[in-house]
Amino acid sequence: MSEIYNKFKRDATIKAADKEHRAKTGYNINQYNHSVIAGKQQFSNLELARQRAGYIKYKAINELEKHLSDFETNFQQNGGKVIWATDARQAVEEIEKILQKIRPSYVVKSKSMISEEIDLNPGLQNLQIEAVETDLGEYIVQLADEKPYHIVTPAMHKSKEDVARLFNEKFQLASNSTPFDIAAFVRGKLRQKFYQAKVGITGANFLLADTGSVCITENEGNGMMSMAFPDVHIVVAGIERILPSIQHLELFWPLLSTFGTGQKVTVYNSIVSGPRQEGEIDGPREMIVILLDNGRSKVLAAKEQRRALSCIKCGACLNACPVFKTIGGHTYNAPYTGPIGAVIMPWMRNFKDYKHLSFASTLCGACTEVCPVNINLHQLLLFNRNHSVEQGNYGFSESTLMYGMRQVLGHRKWMDTPNPGVKNWALKTFFAKSWGKSRLLPEFAERNFKQLWEERVEGKTK
DSSP, rough: OOOHHHHHHHHHHHHTTTTHHHHHHHHHHHHHHHHHHGGGGGOOSHHHHHHHHHHHHHHHHTTHHHHHHHHHHHHHHOOOEEEEEEHHHHHHHHHHHHHHHHHHEEEOOOOOHHHHTTTHHHHHHHTTTEEEEESHHHHHHHHHHHSSSSSSSSTTOOOHHHHHHHHHHHHOOOOTTTTTHHHHHHHHHHHHHHOOOOOOOOOOSSSTTTTTTTEEEESSSSHHHHHHSOOOOOEEEEGEEEEEEEEGGHHHHHHHHHOOOOOOOSSEEEEEEESOTTTTOOOOOOEEEEOOTTTTTHHHHHHTGGGGGGGGOOOOOHHHHHHHHOOOOOOOOSSOOOOHHHHHHHHHOOOOTTTTHHSSSOSSSSHHHHHHHHOOOHHHHHHHHHHHTOOOOOOOHHHHHHHHHHHHHHHHHHHOOOOOOHHHHHHHHHHHHHHHHSOOOOOSSOHHHHHHHHHHHHHHHH
């Protein structure tokens, strides 16, 4: 077993037993669930909207080469520049080349999971350039020296008391500071950073092929200011973010808002098609989009799993997943967590090292039920498991246990063994360690189903 898997098991064991952690995330997810119920009321036919969005996005993924080519052509015609990056290292190197010419002391960054994916902040530190996170949640986890916990809500694992203590330690704010107090403090602290920034870095929620535009949706305005004030705007976007037409935003923006935060539509929705034009006084003088592959082509090449590239990163599947709610986001040791992360991360990284994510699931199907673009996530996890076995990514103990289970389940006489003591002994001997110390191992009943059925039939015939 790899060290990555062993770390996952250790972290999962600790978090699963951490009642305080589960209480905090449970509270925050319950708040989200209440909001989503209200947000969904804006759709007269939600299922039709999901089906339509799923069809449009999956079709776009299957025609990815054409749409990306159209985006590049149209964006360049608008005065922008496109750079293609095959992996995280190349993306960071391209950003470093840009920054070495400008030599800023810091850059402002809006919320972007893709910058976490490529480990951008350590790369900037190597150039002695400060990365200023401007999303409040990202700013909080940056101060705490942590990774984002959740795709949409980076600080979901922290209570307001935790955040107040953090700001008391870092900035000597009152230990009983309210969320309003903290937000006002951060707003004042970051505002000057925006005014004087030379470079802003953002992600992209969508890329529009027909207009060559970058779309960013947010609630705080930091994304807009990261684009508008700096001289240079760098966008890092996964190649799967493409939408064929600007007309599709009327469907995808409300879906992303409703399933992401429970809103009808988020507060700020920006469409940027390039740098400022002649006669314009606002916006960057230079705009660069870095289109990142970084393993996405591997997902695209997988016949079934390619549907996962339809994901619009709303985070709904994380909030519905009992595993995510139990072990938390940091346990995954990956930028994309929960069910969607369990599907794509083994492909985007090393399948052998990350296959365990696809097995860390109850397969309850809750993720599929809440996906706004109808991705069959629980089935894709099964395809991943099958792929793992076909590639021989299993150990001796797994092989032995599966062989034993096949023998028992494949022979009726073993299933019908009347003595529950034998079955309980086998369960404790072979499965107790896997079941974990913190859970009670179930026991077989005195009478099995076959016996109960025969008694019932016998009773009716008498």
